[in-house]
Amino acid sequence: MKNLxxxxxxxSIAGPALAHWLIRYGCSVTVVEKAPALRxxxxxxxxxxxxxxxxxxxxxxxxxxxKLQTGGSDQLLIDAEGRTLAVMPGEFTGGELEIKxxxxxxxxxxxxxxxxxxxxGDSITxxxxxxxxxxxxxxxxAPRTFDLVVGADGIHSNVRRLAFGPESGFVRFLGHxxxxxxxxxxxxxxxxxxxxxGRMAAVGGPKAxxxxxxxxxxxxxxxxxxxxxxxxxxxxYAGMGWRVPEVLAAVRRSSSVYLDSxxxxxxxxxxxxxxxxxxxxxxxxxxxxxxxGLAVVGAYVLAGELAxxxxxxxxxxxxxxxxxxxYAKVSENGNAGPFLAPGSPSRIRMxxxxxxxxxxxxxxxxxxxxxxxxxxxxxx
Ligand SMILES: Cc1cc2nc3c(=O)[nH]c(=O)nc-3n(C[C@H](O)[C@H](O)[C@H](O)COP(=O)(O)OP(=O)(O)OC[C@H]3O[C@@H](n4cnc5c(N)ncnc54)[C@H](O)[C@@H]3O)c2cc1C
Numbered sequence: 001m002k003n004l005x006x007x008x009x010x011x012s013i014a015g016p017a018l019a020h021w022l023i024r025y026g027c028s029v030t031v032v033e034k035a036p037a038l039r040x041x042x043x044x045x046x047x048x049x050x051x052x053x054x055x056x057x058x059x060x061x062x063x064x065x066x067k068l069q070t071g072g073s074d075q076l077l078i079d080a081e082g083r084t085l086a087v088m089p090g091e092f093t094g095g096e097l098e099i100k101x102x103x104x105x106x107x108x109x110x111x112x113x114x115x116x117x118x119x120x121g122d123s124i125t126x127x128x129x130x131x132x133x134x135x136x137x138x139x140x141x142a143p144r145t146f147d148l149v150v151g152a153d154g155i156h157s158n159v160r161r162l163a164f165g166p167e168s169g170f171v172r173f174l175g176h177x178x179x180x181x182x183x184x185x186x187x188x189x190x191x192x193x194x195x196x197x198g199r200m201a202a203v204g205g206p207k208a209x210x211x212x213x214x215x216x217x218x219x220x221x222x223x224x225x226x227x228x229x230x231x232x233x234x235x236x237y238a239g240m241g242w243r244v245p246e247v248l249a250a251v252r253r254s255s256s257v258y259l260d261s262x263x264x265x266x267x268x269x270x271x272x273x274x275x276x277x278x279x280x281x282x283x284x285x286x287x288x289x290x291x292x293g294l295a296v297v298g299a300y301v302l303a304g305e306l307a308x309x310x311x312x313x314x315x316x317x318x319x320x321x322x323x324x325x326x327y328a329k330v331s332e333n334g335n336a337g338p339f340l341a342p343g344s345p346s347r348i349r350m351x352x353x354x355x356x357x358x359x360x361x362x363x364x365x366x367x368x369x370x371x372x373x374x375x376x377x378x379x380x
Contacts, residue, residue, distance in 0.1 A: 001025045002311035007136060007146040009124055010153035011038060013045075013101070014279025014295035016108035018150060019116050020059055021303030029116035030146070032138065034153070036121040038109050040102040041256070043180060043211065044070050045292040046095030049372035052293045053097070055300045061107060068103045070094070075191040075202070077352050080241035086352040088193070092361060095289070095368075104292070124149075127162050129273045148313055149275045150302075152295075155263060156223075157281035163272050174262045176215050176337025178287060179233055182256035183209040187247070194242040195348045200341040201237060201244050210247055212237070213287075213340040218261070229259040262286040262337045270325075271317035278302055283328035287336040293372055294328055304380030327375040 004027045008015045011033035019029045033039075047056065047065070056062040072094020077086040109118070119141060128135040133145040151159025161167055187203035187210075194201050198215035214236050221228045233251055237244055251257065265284045270277045279295035302320045309315035342348045354360050 001027070001307045003028060004147040004306070004311050005133075005145075006030070006148045006150060007032065007124075007134075007144075008150045008152050009033075009157075009159045010151070010279070010281070011035075011109060011118060011120070012105050012152070012154065012279075013108065013292055014281070014299055015150070015152035016105065016112050017059070017296045017299035018152060018278055018303055019112040020108065021299060022306070023112060023115045025303060025307040027306075029112075030119065030144075031112075031116060032119045032122050032124065032141075034121070034123045034158070038102075038105055038120075040106075041180075041182075041258075043101065044072075044094060044098045045101045045104065046072070046099070046289070047097040047293055047296075048095040049369045051297060051373045051375055051377060054377055055297050056097075058300070059296075061111065064107055065097060065099055065104070068099050068107065070098045070100060072098045073191065075193055077355065078192050078194050078242065080194070082192070082242060086355040088355055089361065092355075092365065101292070123158060124162060127159070127275060129275070134274045147274065147311075151275065151277045151281045152279050152299075153281055155260075155265060155280045155284035155286060157277065159275060160267070160277055160281050163275040164267065164277075170265055170267050172264045172266060173218055174264055174286075174335045174337055176213055176262040176335075176341060177219065177232075177259060178214075178262055178337075178340075179210075179212040179229065179257065179259040181210040181212070181233075181251050181254050181258070183247070183250040184253055185246075185250040187243070194240075194244065195341065196240055197344050197348065198341055199237060199240060201240065201242075201247060203243075203247055210251065213262070213337060215337065215341055215343060221259075223260065226255070226257040229257045230254075232259060233257075260286065262335065264288075264332065264335070266332060270321055271313075274313055276302065276313075276317055276320070283331040285331040285334055287340070288331055288334040289336070289368070290330050290334075290371065294331060297327070297375065297377075298324055300377075300380075304378060307380050308378075323375070323378070330371040330374075 008031045072090030075088040122140045126137045137143045200213045202211040305316040305319040
């Protein structure tokens with residue numbers, strides 16, 4: 001393919017996965033990431049089914065992912081006395097191949113870093129399209145011009161805001177928030193999840209030291225202010241039973257708190273001129289369970305279509321839209337909030353009940369596999 005210069009915003013999963021393919025097709029790739037270094041952390045993310053496996057294999061990283069896989073483990077759904085009410089099996093929570101998000105980001109970064117440019121601690125401040133490129137200014141680096149710009153910068157995408165408009169036009173709040181908190185106290189190796197209506201608190205197990213999901217009106221807070229987020233958790237979880245007061249005391253001592261809304265991205269078209277969106281920026285659905293698979297398959301399709309069109313971005317972006325949008329549709333349907341934090345005692349019982357019957361679980365797994373494989377992968 002024609003040697004294109006491509007700027008990717010975001011170095012988590014979608015960005016480095018795309019860099020992988022673009023390098024292979026002969027492009028000059030720069031990845032700009034706002035964080036000062038590759039971001040560690042996050043819960044485990046997962047891959048499911050033949051399509052994800054095929055793309056990882058074509059990337060040549062399937063074995064590496066397998067070596068790093070965490071192996072989904074069961075999560076106990078408990079009552080206020082800590083008694084087990086039901087078991088959410090590892091195969092349900094962890095998909096087919098589960099890996100910590102930070103480990104996957106590291107693997108993709110290390111594979112691509114020798115052949116492209118990573119710029120950490122910077123962010124795009126403006127995008128101006130000209131007849132033959134996009135003029136880009138940055139918070140820190142000097143301005144540069146690229147043939148194409150890709151927004152792989154997550155659900156709160158900066159590129160989407162600059163090129164398409166404010167977040168409120170594309171991101172729908174789904175009525176719940178979630179928080180991930182690293183704790184200095186060990187609550188046990190086995191994952192335990194405790195619910196009261198509209199509130200869920202989980203500790204232990206391989207996912208994250210503490211994981212919260214709660215129903216709420218939209219909250220006004222600073223996503224980069226950990227103390228404010230601890231206050232929100234303290235307020236929301238006040239008076240909750242089981243060991244939650246003890247967990248909240250540990251949250252207060254934590255230096256790593258991340259609280260965000262459960263939201264969904266809806267956008268009519270993934271590209272505008274020479275700017276295109278990939279991963280959560282284009283079809284994110286928080287905790288929906290498909291984000292990482294969509295990011296990796298999306299990167300494969302977007303880069304493949306650019307190569308097939310010999311760098312003609314108009315033809316390639318049209319094809320990306322045509323081929324990928326039906327597959328990404330799954331992100332428009334799910335909402336993990338009411339499942340993880342059901343709103344009433346009867347809904348909590350019903351959710352727990354689903355895990356008591358193998359046939360129901362088998363059906364849910366079958367549906368998940370169907371969505372994850374619902375695309376015919378071209379060989380580019
Ligand atoms: C720290 C972290 C923890 C996560 N934890 C989980 C989890 O526990 N479970 C789960 O299912 N999913 C989690 N996710 C989301 C998951 O990674 C995605 O749903 C999926 O893998 C798709 O990835 P993505 O690369 O499109 O978006 P993301 O993984 O959200 O990555 C977006 C990247 O863009 C960067 N970025 C943001 N703004 C800018 C900017 N202005 N300029 C440059 N770069 C920018 C971010 O720092 C980030 O590295 C997490 C993401 C992150 C970043």
